[in-house]
Amino acid sequence: MTNMAEDLKAPDLEDGVPSRGGAISPEDRRRSQRKMSTREQKKRTTDVVIYGVLVVLVVALMVPFIWMLSSSLKENNQVLTVPIQWIPSEFVWSNYTDIWTRIPMMGYLQNSLYLAVIITCLQVLTGSLAAYGFSKVRFPGRDVLFLAYIGTIAVPWQAYMVPQYIMMQQLGLTNSFNALILLQAFGAFGVFLMRQYYMTIPDELCEAARIDGLSEYGIWARVILPLSKPALASLALLTFVNTWNDYMGPFIYLTSNRLWTVQLGLRSFVGQFDAEYAMIMTGSVISVIPILLIFLVGQRYFIQGIATSGMKG
Amino acid sequence: MTAETLKRAPAVHSRGNRKQARRNTLIGWTFILPNFLGFLAFTLIPVLAAFALSFMEWTSFSAPRWVGLANFQRMVQSDTFWVALRNTVLYALGHVPLTMALALVLALLLNRKLKGIGFFRVAIFFPYITSLVAVAVVWNMLFSPDSGPINQFLHAVGIANAPGWTSSSDWAMPAVIITSVWRDMGYYMILYLAGLQAIPTELYEAAEVDGASPWQRFWNVTLPSLRPTTFFVVVMLTVSSFKVFDLIVVMTNGGPGRATTVLSQLIYQEGIGEGKFGYSSAISLVLFVIVLTVTVLQFKLQQRRER
Numbered sequence: 001m002t003n004m005a006e007d008l009k010a011p012d013l014e015d016g017v018p019s020r021g022g023a024i025s026p027e028d029r030r031r032s033q034r035k036m037s038t039r040e041q042k043k044r045t046t047d048v049v050i051y052g053v054l055v056v057l058v059v060a061l062m063v064p065f066i067w068m069l070s071s072s073l074k075e076n077n078q079v080l081t082v083p084i085q086w087i088p089s090e091f092v093w094s095n096y097t098d099i100w101t102r103i104p105m106m107g108y109l110q111n112s113l114y115l116a117v118i119i120t121c122l123q124v125l126t127g128s129l130a131a132y133g134f135s136k137v138r139f140p141g142r143d144v145l146f147l148a149y150i151g152t153i154a155v156p157w158q159a160y161m162v163p164q165y166i167m168m169q170q171l172g173l174t175n176s177f178n179a180l181i182l183l184q185a186f187g188a189f190g191v192f193l194m195r196q197y198y199m200t201i202p203d204e205l206c207e208a209a210r211i212d213g214l215s216e217y218g219i220w221a222r223v224i225l226p227l228s229k230p231a232l233a234s235l236a237l238l239t240f241v242n243t244w245n246d247y248m249g250p251f252i253y254l255t256s257n258r259l260w261t262v263q264l265g266l267r268s269f270v271g272q273f274d275a276e277y278a279m280i281m282t283g284s285v286i287s288v289i290p291i292l293l294i295f296l297v298g299q300r301y302f303i304q305g306i307a308t309s310g311m312k313g
Numbered sequence: 314m315t316a317e318t319l320k321r322a323p324a325v326h327s328r329g330n331r332k333q334a335r336r337n338t339l340i341g342w343t344f345i346l347p348n349f350l351g352f353l354a355f356t357l358i359p360v361l362a363a364f365a366l367s368f369m370e371w372t373s374f375s376a377p378r379w380v381g382l383a384n385f386q387r388m389v390q391s392d393t394f395w396v397a398l399r400n401t402v403l404y405a406l407g408h409v410p411l412t413m414a415l416a417l418v419l420a421l422l423l424n425r426k427l428k429g430i431g432f433f434r435v436a437i438f439f440p441y442i443t444s445l446v447a448v449a450v451v452w453n454m455l456f457s458p459d460s461g462p463i464n465q466f467l468h469a470v471g472i473a474n475a476p477g478w479t480s481s482s483d484w485a486m487p488a489v490i491i492t493s494v495w496r497d498m499g500y501y502m503i504l505y506l507a508g509l510q511a512i513p514t515e516l517y518e519a520a521e522v523d524g525a526s527p528w529q530r531f532w533n534v535t536l537p538s539l540r541p542t543t544f545f546v547v548v549m550l551t552v553s554s555f556k557v558f559d560l561i562v563v564m565t566n567g568g569p570g571r572a573t574t575v576l577s578q579l580i581y582q583e584g585i586g587e588g589k590f591g592y593s594s595a596i597s598l599v600l601f602v603i604v605l606t607v608t609v610l611q612f613k614l615q616q617r618r619e620r
Binding site: 047050053054057058061062063065067068071077080081082083084085111125127128129130132133136137138139140141142145147148149152154155156157158160161162163164165167182183185186187188191192216220232239240241244245246247251252261263266267277281285286287288291292295299302303306307 | 314329334337338340341342343344345348349350351352354355356357359360363364419420422423425427433434435436437438440441442443444445446447448450451452454455457459460462466495500503504506507515545552555556560562563576580581583585586590593594597598600601604605608
């Protein structure tokens with residue numbers, strides 16, 4: 001960590017992984033200070049060029065979002081015009097008030113939220129419990145069992161969605177939230193992610209707690225859980241966003257309109273009123289806003305979660 | 314007497330051990346059980362059932378019956394299966410190299426200490442967690458053939474007959490690939506950034522002392538050091554390409570015609586749409602075998618390179 005203040009301002013990977021290499025190191029900086037001018041000047045010009053490139057690049061990559069936001073504030077016939085209007089000639093704020101009555105948007109949002117919260121809580125709880133069993137308790141058959149978990153991560157979900165569907169049909173759970181909760185709350189990914197993190201916590205800590213007379217459940221609750229807050233946050237955020245954005249699960253299982261999630265509601269709106277371009281964009285913006293808010297709060301954990309699960313995979 | 318204690322001691326010891334082991338097993342299982350029950354019932358059993366089902370005739374109207382390889386015979390004679398397989402492979406051939414190259418370029422650009430670099434990283438990553446329906450809907454409009462922004466841009470740079478994108482059977486797949494590359498590259502950029510930051514600075518310093526140009530440093534230090542990351546990225550990308558499903562369902566729904574129908578979609582249509590459980594499981598098995606083969610092949614390649 002070369003510069004703490006900068007790291008706090010611009011959260012990035014460097015907490016999750018060793019921060020050597022690539023970027024400018026302290027040695028580099030010292031050397032360039034000694035040599036002064038030419039080198040420093042050269043570096044400053046490169047910085048400016050790189051900033052320029054990055055700004056152009058990011059703006060180009062953000063065009064779909066910019067266009068979505070701008071279109072959401074237009075009349076329908078203003079959306080696909082030649083030439084493109086990047087800024088609406090007249091801001092139609094009423095799109096954002098009308099959408100709630102055009103489609104049951106509030107109900108969709110509530111359904112999405114309900115599913116995402118329940119699934120996230122169950123996944124985090126059962127995942128961290130199981131991860132403790134897999135990493136801190138030694139018993140015969142443990143590693144074979146863990147291999148079974150890992151093995152199913154490699155099997156594409158689409159390959160077993162039909163048996164899952166038959167099972168849910170037999171249980172009479174199709175067209176209910178319970179089907180989705182049961183299918184998504186016990187994922188192997190959560191166990192895997194948490195176990196990767198628990199493996200980095202030294203066993204000596206648990207050993208010391210054991211000698212102090214804590215039971216295994218006590219160690220999990222009082223030693224491991226507090227230490228694994230970043231991993232818990234990563235898992236919770238990733239699960240929440242995945243559930244919120246999931247399309248196929250609700251598409252397969254939820255048939256009645258009152259159970260639909262934001263994704264299904266939006267898709268059906270597009271199907272029914274495909275010429276209401278502006279309102280469709282309004283709905284899209286509304287469906288993205290919760291994710292944007294969560295992401296802004298927890299971006300550090302998202303990126304760390306991905307970097308950890310990625311590196312060890 | 315001493316002999317006796319000596320003889321007895323290990324026995325006591327091992328009885329204690331066994332008791333401890335039994336206690337540990339019990340404790341271990343109580344931790345794992347809440348997750349394992351759900352995992353067993355809704356993942357492990359369905360996975361195993363998918364294998365068995367592919368050798369059975371079972372529809373929503375008939376009882377399951379063992380039919381051996383009949384489903385597979387029907388599959389290889391089905392035109393739609395081959396179309397879907399071809400489309401899936403085409404998608405992978407476009408999606409894997411493009412996403413990988415762009416993710417690497419972005420990671421190289423963003424792997425430096427500049428003020429506000431975090432903002433750029435976050436902005437590029439954001440499409441990956443944006444809801445898929447919103448992404449598909451926006452890109453569908455951007456791709457709109459007559460007055461969509463993309464074709465307006467192409468006209469402006471002098472391309473007279475711009476493609477019809479999602480309304481043309483030749484251009485629907487490229488449109489889907491462009492959208493998915495845009496969506497996924499931020500994710501793989503993060504993986505590459507992690508890989509880049511794990512390269513020891515000493516390697517670059519040594520190369521500089523030896524007078525290596527930036528290009529040579531990239532070619533001889535960065536790329537070889539990134540090999541494990543690249544390996545992982547390729548495996549993940551290939552597997553996810555063969556699983557492509559929701560983006561296609563929302564963007565083109567397999568159309569126009571069968572131009573973008575992929576394997577996952579076929580499994581859904583046959584299995585859940587039409588209730589042909591056995592037949593759809595045979596297609597599932599093909600999908601699984603492809604994914605497994607690709608993964609194992611890449612593991613083998615990686616191992617050989619390391620040696």
